[in-house]
Amino acid sequence: MNILPGNLRFGARQPVKRLEDHRLLTGKGRYIDDQPAGNALWLYVLRSPHAHANIKSVDLEAAKAMPGVKAIFTGADLVADNVGTIPTLPIFKRADGSPASFAPRRLLAHETVRFVGEPVAAIVATSRVEAQDAAEAIAIDYQELPAVTDVKAAMRPGAPVVWPGAPDNIAAVSSYGNPEAVAEAFAKAAHVVSIDNIVSQRLVPCAMEPRSTIGEVDPKTKRLTMQIQSQTPARTRDSLATDVLKRAPDSVRVRVGDLGGGFGQKTGLYPEDGIVAYAATKLGKTIRWRGDRIDDFVGGTHGRDLTSTAEFALDAKGRVIAYRVKSIGGTGAYMSGTALIIPLVLGPFVATGLYDLPLVHFEIKAVMTNTAPVGAYRGAGRPEAVFVVERLMDAAARQTGIDPREIRKRNFIKPDQMPYKNAVGQTYDSGMFAHMLDHAAKNADWDGFKARKKAAEKKGLLYGRGLASYIEWTGGNAHKETVSLQATSEGRVVLHSGTQAMGQGLETAYTQMVAASLGIPMDKIDVVQGDTDLAQGFGSVGSRSMFVGGTATAVASVDLINKAREKAAEHLEAGVADIEYADGVLRVAGTDRKVGLFDLAKNESGGRLSVDSTGEVDAPSWPNGTHICELSIDPETGHVTVERFTTVDDVGVPINPLLVTGQIHGGVAQGVGQALMEAAAYDSSGQFLTATYQDYAIPRASDLPNIGVTLDDSAPCKTNPIGAKGCGESGAIGAPPCIVSGVMDALASYGIVNIETPLTAAKIWQAIQDAKAAKQAAQ
């Protein structure tokens, strides 16, 4: 960790309004597809209509003769040209210890297609519509094969096999803990609480901007410049160059520009990006691809998809003495870059939640089906894992009759146990979990619930309260970020960062940090992201941008001041120790001899006084908090109305509380979507049923209550010098278990304990009917 001067606050706790909004809201943003068409050729991706089929033959003749068509590529062309496949982390194993096994993820399918939407051919033409017209003229003879879309069905003997290397459809497994000791603890437990089938269903991440890509080759240098919507430009470049095109990384440049949302769906290299790069180099032409919304629905990675059975063994006092979870993570037909690490590693990192639960036994299987690949979506593994432990904690409270707050407090890790190493070896640096819970209960007017419930019941409604305490792991296991900070002779300060804004407001947050450290007005500061020629770093995933990238920015501010003091010492012929810096001016202490920061830049090469600085954090950060909701249910229709939603979030020291609050709001909205309405659905033949917003419901403003967010910074982060924890995924982790907890509370009088999310009105109504029927049958 970098040690920084204690007097610099780096602009922390300032609710600066988003500097980028004026530009973005007045149409001045520069999204990839905003660029004029120029003389680029357009590429169209033809996708598989089948969930599982052999490609017997491809007839391109008619398509090649269509107007405007310049080239058509199929999987066979790419194989012939030795184009590589998109890799995933190679560290996982199957149950027998052999390496994980799964189909290579090609840019274009070769010989076999494994999900509806898999790219099978790319058509390049002078216009987009010509390319699409030609795609319709391609005749592919498919031999359909049996398909499997449900993870449990995929594990049954005799199920259709997605990839012959794993005849059981299990790509890889992981396990943690001590099965024997856990079994013993269960044998002597005072209470055993279990829930079957806790499902974090498959979701479609819904960024506002659908993906698009442009590839361009410099005719002289042959250097390839790609414009890709990537949250991780440098890693995307490396993967594209090394794995796919097999060329030197610095012969490729990746630029991003403004990015209309990512939510994890835009973390890795996509087949479409690779095809565009391949076509641009092959044809020596600028190539554009613009996805439609449906290309994101069927061709983008999906999120979540974890099915678990979980049990607590408790002692008589409500202390959990052992925790056992068996999970199935759906990966889809191919491995995205994060398909295996999310269920097998990242989920388990936080599986014990905020609780002191040393004795665990986790078994996770990563299972393939004939569906779109699964990847990161806001939270990536943590929402799924926290959902399981929180659902179980609620069930334990109900079964033991202990107040849901009290049972959590009895099991929370205490502040004096920090730093605390959890059952899978992750170390939490800080946290005051009971304090956050109490603070949330107070803000939510916990005691006023009874009166509100009574009032709702008078109107014939069911009324429930939900509670969930969550923890997030942040940093993406990439604890370094390098930025360059420059003072220019034109009087501007320029920050180049490898993190990537996609709506979080990083431009604002970084600007206020630099402005506060250097004493330079914010309108003189430029933040430049998304260009691998200017800055490289891991990028923006796992809520790491402020936590790691912000640390680097703070370090760079200090480094720039120090470098300026050295330069000023030479310039003013004084000792460095005598040079004081304030507000862009360097002065020999106690004299009127001074020189401006920007004047010093004039003497530097290129007119830039520049530092490259690396920020390094010691370990992950662990944002946490408690969410409390109240909701009503119309028993006649099953419709849920979320009436109140209160959060207290520990994000450490918030740099910009306004931006953080916005992050919590957005995450909660997506979490409410997961809990109540969103679900990606396939039929048993593998057709995707929810490929438009007509069939895939996301929450609208009118579906959400006011979200009361309080940031409580009583427990600053100890693993970085600015004290910030991440915050980007918190809302999406806390909200789903909180809402489900509220619905189960409202339905408790019917004896209903579990309904699979999303809790649509139709499902809740059905559960009520079933409960009534069961009661009648029992009488």
Added chain:
Amino acid sequence: MKPAGFDYVAPATLDAAVEALAAANGEGKLLAGGQSLLPLLNFRMTRPAVLVDLNGIKELSFIEKRGDHVAIGALTRHRDIEHSPLIASDLPVMSAAMRHVAHLAIRNRGTIGGSLSHADPAAELPMLAMFYDARLAVQGPGGRRTIAAKDFFVDALTNCLEPEDIVAEIEFPILRHDGWAFEEAAKRFGDFALASVALSIRRGASGIEDARVAVMGVADTPLRLGDVEKRLVESGIDGRISDRFAEWVASSVTPNSDLHASGEYRKHLLAGLAKRAMTTALAMKG
């Protein structure tokens, strides 16, 4: 551009539009608000050779009282119907229903002629056309003719028009009633209905003298429930009338199940909506 290629004409009069459509030899398609047609074009689920744009035809946009009915031009936007004082006073059920039609941006563009012609079984205006016993004035190469709403809706997304017909205006007879209600349940507000009930009644000394009942979202077309109307007139008004009505309405339909809801659930919703509708209608001063 996403649709397959097509020619585009924008006639200024209804006659010119009829001509242009006829010239397309069955390969033409009318463009009104475009809120249903454009998605179909973009997904290439429909591929007309010629698009005849009605939006320049001023004569198709009006709301007028003509004696015992209200006439609405086919190009009248949902939003204008929603905010019309004439509709509010003379076709109150329609007025109440309009806010359930999609969302503001869509209501600004979408037209009554487009909605009726599109014939979505879960759309409000087709149901209201059945409810009010509307008459559609249709212009074709052979001149103008009138089609009753009950003959117009053939199946889900299917009307009875010939390829060269244009709906010009729609007449809605005014009901001289004293109690009414419109109830709808959707997944989210503004979504297509899972189930919906429209009800209007006139009361007299012996009970209900006249009744109108229509439902949607529960069959391949909107339905007018004539039998239920008759039973309402035969039955007196007592404390159980809302429950009986709910039962009659629900037992008149057998909705299908789909991704969003089971048939059983839709039926149950419909009963609940019907009960609420009758309670609301009866609460109005007779």
